[in-house]
Amino acid sequence: MRILFFGDIVGKPGRQALKELLPALRREHAADVVIANGENASGGIGLTAETLRELLGMGIDILTTGNHVWKHRDLYGALDKEQRLLRPANYPAGAPGRGLGVYDLPGGNRLAVLNLCGTTYMDPLDCPFRTAETLLARLEAEEGPPVVRLVDFHAEATSEKKALGWFLDGRVSAVIGTHTHVQTADAMLLPGGTAYLTDAGMCGVEASVLGMDHKVIVDRFLTRLPQRFRPATGRGSLNGVLLDVDEATGMARSIRALRVACPAAEAF
Secondary structure, X not given: OEEEEEOEEEHHHHHHHHHHHHHHHHHHOOOOEEEEEOOEOOOOOOOOXXXXXXXXXXXXXXXXXXXXXXXXXXXXXXXXXXXXXXXXXXXXXXXXXXXXXXXXXXXXXXXXXXEEEOOOOOOOOOOHHHHHXXXXXXXXXXXXXXXXXXXXXXXXXXXXXXXXXXXXXXXXXXXXXXXXXXXXXXXXXXXXXXXXXXXXXXXXXXXOEOOEOHHHHHHHHHHOOOOOOOEOOOOOEEEEEEEEEOOOOOOEEEEEEEEEOOOOOOOO
């Protein structure tokens, strides 16, 4: 199974870049499924129901999210109803939506996607390690559980991400980090067969500060005063990974970091 996974979509430029580039990328890489983290797709923070429909309509099959998923309350109903939309599984019971999805793909393959949020330098949620244990045990208890399993770990600390990768090695197909918006250079296959990347990066304007207007962010650091963030404008780039997973064993054959339409230098 070939999986295209894209990091955090930031605002309209990230959405536009995906709309323009995704069809050709899907054909080029013969992707069976496309997954993206959409938690910053609406105005740079959060996701609205309207933007959700837009993203699903452009060929993204599954959307994961993170700590900003609660920004727009009109999404709460969609979190409960839309099976293709996930939120981190380690939020308290009663939160809208679900953090684990199982999907039947064309050709008879099945895929499980688990969305988790880190707790280091982030909200004090349930332990993502224990939550993963519980949900994987629930999968195993099902008749004919899917062997291909991808984890989006939306976390701040590289150490926490690395630790979860080793914790789940051999039990999931891939652990891919999101949230920090900067793609890391550590794509690898762990000894047990799990593909790992600390952060997939973002889909947005790279001539920015994490997708936001750099002038606003610089001013915030200089003055230490609150600022209203606004997404950067300009050409959008795509960051993500291409995974090749053995459908019989669920273990990864390869992981390749992708950077598409990303300028090495940009004139300001």
